[in-house]
Amino acid sequence: MPLVPLVVAVPLVAAAALTAMGQFLGRRVDDLTGIAAAAATTVVSTMLLLRSLDHDLVYWFGGWTPRHGIALGIAFDVDPLSAGIAALAGALMTASFVFAWRYFDEVGTLFHVLMLVFLAAMNGFALSGDLFNMFVFFELMSVCAFALVGYAIEQRAPLQGAINFAATNTVGALLLLFGIGLVYGRTGALNLAQIGRALDGRAPDGLLVVAFALLLTGFLVKAGAVPFHFWLSDAYAAAPIPVCVVLSGVMSDLGLHAVARIYWPSFSGVFAADAGSLRAILVGAGVLTALVGGTMAFFQRDLKRLLAFVTIGHVGIFLAGIGLLTAPALAGTTLYVLADGFVKGGLFLAVGILLRRARDGDELRLRGQGGVAPMAGVAFLLGGLGLAGLPPFGTFPGSALIIRSANDVGYRWLPPLLAAASILAAGTVLRAGARIFLGLGDADDPSLSHEPPAAEEEPEHVPGRVSPPLLFGPALALMVVGLGLAFTPGLAGRATQWAQRFEDRPAHTAEVLRGAAPRPAGTRAFHPGAAPYVYGAISTVGAVGFAFFGLYRRRLPAHLRRVPGRLTAGPAAQLKALHSGVVGDYVAWLTFGAAALGGLLALTVR
Amino acid sequence: MSYLPYALAVWIFAVGLYGVVRSRNLVHLVVCLSVAQSSTYVLLLSIGYVNRGTAPIFADVPKGTRAVDPVVQALTLTDVVVSVTVAALLLALAIQAQRHAGTTDPDELAEMHG
Numbered sequence: 001m002p003l004v005p006l007v008v009a010v011p012l013v014a015a016a017a018l019t020a021m022g023q024f025l026g027r028r029v030d031d032l033t034g035i036a037a038a039a040a041t042t043v044v045s046t047m048l049l050l051r052s053l054d055h056d057l058v059y060w061f062g063g064w065t066p067r068h069g070i071a072l073g074i075a076f077d078v079d080p081l082s083a084g085i086a087a088l089a090g091a092l093m094t095a096s097f098v099f100a101w102r103y104f105d106e107v108g109t110l111f112h113v114l115m116l117v118f119l120a121a122m123n124g125f126a127l128s129g130d131l132f133n134m135f136v137f138f139e140l141m142s143v144c145a146f147a148l149v150g151y152a153i154e155q156r157a158p159l160q161g162a163i164n165f166a167a168t169n170t171v172g173a174l175l176l177l178f179g180i181g182l183v184y185g186r187t188g189a190l191n192l193a194q195i196g197r198a199l200d201g202r203a204p205d206g207l208l209v210v211a212f213a214l215l216l217t218g219f220l221v222k223a224g225a226v227p228f229h230f231w232l233s234d235a236y237a238a239a240p241i242p243v244c245v246v247l248s249g250v251m252s253d254l255g256l257h258a259v260a261r262i263y264w265p266s267f268s269g270v271f272a273a274d275a276g277s278l279r280a281i282l283v284g285a286g287v288l289t290a291l292v293g294g295t296m297a298f299f300q301r302d303l304k305r306l307l308a309f310v311t312i313g314h315v316g317i318f319l320a321g322i323g324l325l326t327a328p329a330l331a332g333t334t335l336y337v338l339a340d341g342f343v344k345g346g347l348f349l350a351v352g353i354l355l356r357r358a359r360d361g362d363e364l365r366l367r368g369q370g371g372v373a374p375m376a377g378v379a380f381l382l383g384g385l386g387l388a389g390l391p392p393f394g395t396f397p398g399s400a401l402i403i404r405s406a407n408d409v410g411y412r413w414l415p416p417l418l419a420a421a422s423i424l425a426a427g428t429v430l431r432a433g434a435r436i437f438l439g440l441g442d443a444d445d446p447s448l449s450h451e452p453p454a455a456e457e458e459p460e461h462v463p464g465r466v467s468p469p470l471l472f473g474p475a476l477a478l479m480v481v482g483l484g485l486a487f488t489p490g491l492a493g494r495a496t497q498w499a500q501r502f503e504d505r506p507a508h509t510a511e512v513l514r515g516a517a518p519r520p521a522g523t524r525a526f527h528p529g530a531a532p533y534v535y536g537a538i539s540t541v542g543a544v545g546f547a548f549f550g551l552y553r554r555r556l557p558a559h560l561r562r563v564p565g566r567l568t569a570g571p572a573a574q575l576k577a578l579h580s581g582v583v584g585d586y587v588a589w590l591t592f593g594a595a596a597l598g599g600l601l602a603l604t605v606r
Numbered sequence: 607m608s609y610l611p612y613a614l615a616v617w618i619f620a621v622g623l624y625g626v627v628r629s630r631n632l633v634h635l636v637v638c639l640s641v642a643q644s645s646t647y648v649l650l651l652s653i654g655y656v657n658r659g660t661a662p663i664f665a666d667v668p669k670g671t672r673a674v675d676p677v678v679q680a681l682t683l684t685d686v687v688v689s690v691t692v693a694a695l696l697l698a699l700a701i702q703a704q705r706h707a708g709t710t711d712p713d714e715l716a717e718m719h720g
Contacts, residue, residue: 178619178645
């Protein structure tokens with residue numbers, strides 16, 4: 001029995017069974033089914049990861065294997081990096097279901113059904129080796145996510161979040177489909193390896209450049225890269241916490257993974273001569289995204305919206321990593337995504353604990369109120385340090401690989417900028433944690449925007465009969481896994497090998513279309529050297545310093561504050577004003593971004 | 607094969623997109639989104655079109671009969687299903703917006719910003 005289709009089939013079948021019978025079985029049966037199905041899917045994804053260590057698992061649905069090296073059917077192409085992301089999706093989904101047990105006072109069967117279909121779609125999207133199949137899973141994933149974001153539909157914020165999310169992402173999906181149509185028209189193929197083979201020996205022409213720009217736009221809208229990111233902060237701030245965990249921890253990163261997944265098998269040959277300019281564009285967009293996300297996070301007081309902008313900041317770091325277009329950087333980005341997904345998931349769960357225990361998610365109103373949930377404070381501290389890349393925990397091996405790779409391709413300016421972006425995001429998380437759990441900092445800060453509406457319910461003073469471990473257990477578990485992942489022996493070296501296999505287009509094409517064995521990779525250990533430790537230390541110390549700056553900025557002597565304050569007030573207000581919350585503006589920015597991306601590619605590709 | 611169908615697809619997309627950007631009513635916005643979506647049908651079908659080709663049904667026809675590309679038709683069909691789902695979901699959200707927020711104007715719904 002082949003394992004590959006099970007990653008999609010298990011959650012889909014469980015969702016179908018729940019749809020049919022869930023109403024009659026009661027809430028706890030729904031919860032248990034969700035936990036069991038998500039956990040089983042995680043196990044399958046992990047097994048796929050372990051079985052694909054030495055060669056890809058290519059599964060052709062319905063037995064439609066390639067004839068004479070030409071793809072006829074639709075394939076899943078499992079490599080360790082993609083299977084790792086699928087396993088992350090399953091693990092976060094499991095933690096979300098466990099958390100939801102105690103988090104929701106009441107929740108319908110539809111919630112579990114949507115979550116399970118969402119998981120199936122994410123797994124299919126991560127593993128599919130066929131461009132149109134990717135689109136179908138992309139849309140399935142989107143529709144589930146729209147509905148889940150708008151789950152608490154009687155409030156205004158989820159309405160706004162879901163509408164902005166749905167409209168913006170649908171336009172993005174249309175552009176993606178336009179790109180797929182153009183690629184199919186040019187190559188007659190939809191299989192990623194087959195597209196690459198059809199483009200062998202061709203020079204990039206106008207049509208291909210437009211098609212590639214459209215594909216990139218579609219995936220970057222999903223990822224939330226600037227200027228396609230506006231929907232993300234509205235949607236993630238409005239979604240229920242268990243949904244946020246999955247959206248922020250893995251869905252955004254799937255958009256970027258898709259960029260790597262289409263570039264290497266399909267387009268790396270035809271754009272080989274233009275890799276330098278493509279690298280400059282992607283890394284530039286990544287740095288812009290990282291800095292905008294970190295800066296906007298600093299100006300938030302609504303904890304969920306704050307973490308949404310932290311997510312955008314980290315999407316920027318990942319885009320820069322993937323955009324370096326080297327095997328170590330791809331390996332580093334994937335390891336970073338895995339550790340970061342767990343850490344961000346844990347942070348969202350910590351906010352969920354506060355929302356549950358104190359019935360509030362506002363940093364300023366919660367100042368000094370963290371005593372109701374001390375474990376959430378531990379999660380905030382660990383999460384902040386994890387996001388900063390404290391060596392040797394969590395995200396450190398990933399960022400070390402990215403730093404090394406940036407220096408190797410001559411982008412020596414990139415590591416300091418990425419460190420600055422980590423400082424902004426991690427410092428803001430530490431600031432919020434220190435204000436809430438230690439009562440530090442000023443009670444008011446007028447430069448922070450959007451005061452979330454106060455809760456109508458009374459705080460949960462008396463611990464209920466069900467023990468709170470069901471709330472803080474998943475949060476701490478995600479933190480421990482995220483931070484501990486770095487201690488897997490030899491992971492950085494192995495991941496680099498997998499990334500080399502991912503990027504070896506001729507060998508990969510032969511493997512998918514002819515079933516050939518991949519080139520054996522020599523074992524190579526990765527020694528980070530001194531530079532990544534220095535950057536890790538700088539960004540950790542910087543994040544702590546930035547947290548104190550955020551807390552006590554207004555107590556600095558007046559002569560120190562005046563000039564920088566005046567210089568930054570205008571641009572900050574303008575940046576905040578751009579995030580208007582109106583869907584028309586967001587779609588206009590999307591159009592501008594797509595045109596800019598296409599224009600830059602057209603100007604630089606020869 | 608002329609370039610006209612491609613130009614038409616781009617035009618329909620641009621018209622729909624303009625409507626989405628300028629929309630002051632959610633129902634209008636969903637209709638504009640559907641207009642933009644229909645441009646992809648035009649694009650996909652014109653990519654698979656073959657001059658003097660028949661429908662791609664290979665029963666009772668001699669071997670080697672010219673037919674249009676069935677793959678893009680399958681893609682279009684999938685695309686129709688997807689777009690109907692999205693439109694239905696957005697219209698449901700529009701109803702909820704009217705019911706709970708008393709407005710269908712995206713500008714007035716924008717509670718979170720900055």
